[in-house]
Amino acid sequence: MNNYNSELKNVLLLGLLPLLAASKDIITAVIISISLFLIVLLLKILYSYTEKYLSVKTNWFLMLVTGFSLANFCYLILPNIFSELTGITRLYILLLGSTPLIYSLLPERNSRIVIKKLFLFLLLILSTSIIRELVGRDILTVLKQPAGGFLVLGLVGISLEIILTRINLLTAHKDETNQKKRGGEA
Amino acid sequence: MDTEGLLFLNHLLQENIVFYYFLGALLIIIKTPPLKKSYRTGLIFSSGLLATGLLGWLLNPVFSESFTYLVPGFYFFNALLGLAIIKKLGLLNDYWLGIPEYILALGPLVGLQMIAERLGQNNGFDLVIIIAGVSGFYLAFLTIAAIKEQLQLSEAKNELFKSEYTLLIVMAIFSLLLMGFDLM
Numbered sequence: 588m589n590n591y592n593s594e595l596k597n598v599l600l601l602g603l604l605p606l607l608a609a610s611k612d613i614i615t616a617v618i619i620s621i622s623l624f625l626i627v628l629l630l631k632i633l634y635s636y637t638e639k640y641l642s643v644k645t646n647w648f649l650m651l652v653t654g655f656s657l658a659n660f661c662y663l664i665l666p667n668i669f670s671e672l673t674g675i676t677r678l679y680i681l682l683l684g685s686t687p688l689i690y691s692l693l694p695e696r697n698s699r700i701v702i703k704k705l706f707l708f709l710l711l712i713l714s715t716s717i718i719r720e721l722v723g724r725d726i727l728t729v730l731k732q733p734a735g736g737f738l739v740l741g742l743v744g745i746s747l748e749i750i751l752t753r754i755n756l757l758t759a760h761k762d763e764t765n766q767k768k769r770g771g772e773a
Numbered sequence: 774m775d776t777e778g779l780l781f782l783n784h785l786l787q788e789n790i791v792f793y794y795f796l797g798a799l800l801i802i803i804k805t806p807p808l809k810k811s812y813r814t815g816l817i818f819s820s821g822l823l824a825t826g827l828l829g830w831l832l833n834p835v836f837s838e839s840f841t842y843l844v845p846g847f848y849f850f851n852a853l854l855g856l857a858i859i860k861k862l863g864l865l866n867d868y869w870l871g872i873p874e875y876i877l878a879l880g881p882l883v884g885l886q887m888i889a890e891r892l893g894q895n896n897g898f899d900l901v902i903i904i905a906g907v908s909g910f911y912l913a914f915l916t917i918a919a920i921k922e923q924l925q926l927s928e929a930k931n932e933l934f935k936s937e938y939t940l941l942i943v944m945a946i947f948s949l950l951l952m953g954f955d956l957m
Contacts, residue, residue, distance in 0.1 A: 597870055600799060600937060604880050607795040647873055652849075659845045675794070678887050681845050685879035687799070690872045733793050734948035741941030745933060 595751060598707040599744050601688035606712055607736040608679040614671050616716035620709055622661045622680065627689050627705065630654055634693040650693060651684075658684030714743045777901050783956045784905035790885060791913035792948040797881035801917045802937055803869065804877070811918035817862045819911045821878065822885060825855035826903030829886040833898040837890070844890075845883075852882035881910065916947065 599606065602623075609619035630650055637646050662681040666672045672680065683689070688708060692701050718739050723730030730739060790796045800818065805811055828851050836847045856875050859865050865874040885906045886898075893899030920943050924935050933939070 596937065600802065601870065603799040603802070604795055607798065651876070651879070655846070655849045662845060663842070675891070678884065678891065681887065682796075682880050682884055684849075685876065685883060687870075687872055687876050690876055691870055694871055729949070732948075732952060733795065734945045734952060736795070737792075737941050737945035737948055741938045741945060744938040744941065748933065748936075748938065 594704060595707055595711075595744070595747055597691075598688065598704050599711060599740070601691050602686060602708050602711070604682055605679065605686055605688075606708075606715060606740055607733075608676070608682075610712055610715040610719055610736055610740065611676070611731060612671065612720045613713070613716045614669070615676055616712045618665065618669055618672065619679065619683065620712055622658075622665065623683055623686065623689065623708070624705060626654060626657045626661075626683060627692055627701075629657060630689060630693055631701070638694075647690075650690060654689060655681075655684035658682070710747070711740070711743060714747075715739050718743070779956050780899070780901050781905045782954070784902050785909045785912070786951050786954040787956060789909040789913060789948075789951055790881065790888065790906045791910060792944065792951050794884065794888060796884040796888075797878075797910055797913070798944070800877045800881060801914055802921075802940060804864070804874075805914060805918040805921050808915070808918045808922050811915060814864065815911050815914035815918070817859055817864050818878070818914065819907050820862070821855035821859040822881060822910055823903070823907045824858050825851050825882045826885055826889065826900075826907065828854055829889065830898050830900050830903060833886075833890060837898075845887075848883045848886045849879075851886060852879055855882045917944070 605619050605623060609615050630653060633653060634646070634650060637649060641649065658681050661683065662677065665680055666677050688704070692704060695701050695704075715736070719730045719735055723735055727735075729735055784790075787793065791798055791801060797818075804814065804818075806814055829848065832847070832851070833844075836844050840847075856865070856878060859878060860875060865878060867874050869877065885903065888906065889900075889902040890898050892902060917940070921940060924939060924943075927935060929935060
């Protein structure tokens, strides 16, 4: 059975800072997500080589320095291309280098789990930013404020948790029925 | 009240680093022990933040004038001092979900310095913002520790109401409350 629920909570917690800060509008959310994915990809390539030769402590330190350097590169380049990333939002590009989600994916050998976690992150950030942008534009302007980030992310998390619990229950029920059928045939 | 007093109160309440800039929100959600122990734990985290901020304040003029592009790197290495203090005092030495716990504290340690630089008066690294940020972090740490304890003690049958999602909604209400202090 796929345990999406605990993974959803883990992804939400590990990526909390970008999920709260970058979900102000859809464009920022997309740009920050793409930057995060690129940093993960590059760090994973590097990690696959360095883990064989370096001690665990040194390797983590190297990953942090490289992660921060990549985030710094994005911090210097991206605001020149996208005008949305000015002001305080720019700060969060640099802080991508300290996002625990990136580092938690590095030791993971199963690429399906990595893709699943990145997909859950994308799902969370896009749903939060779409609600904040669409509802926060005219009706509830408070959703554009930091309080809106906490509120919408909490509500999106609860909703997805309930939906995924239902999916898990359905999958478990299907598996059980199939097993019973096979048992009957045998 | 003078400008610096207002700036301090503004960054302590309305622009609190946890409830306004989201820095350290994860650290607080994960690492808050029961309220009785959180006075000490909060002080340890705050001392790490303060040490990093003070070093940033002392060295920032040198770096920002000569090596502008290296400033974020300087903040990162500065944050390592704060981490060293926190680890020396017995926290963040384990692993959490497969990563070293000290990574959780990097965000607030680097972010506070960047906010102090960006929002400081006359574009300078502002010590008042650092002190207000550290005090605001301690305030948030104690508040969330108390709320988390209450959530765990609640009689709600559904575990969802005791989870981190509910804590996020409580933090939203707290953030709304702090928005009411319009000081600047």
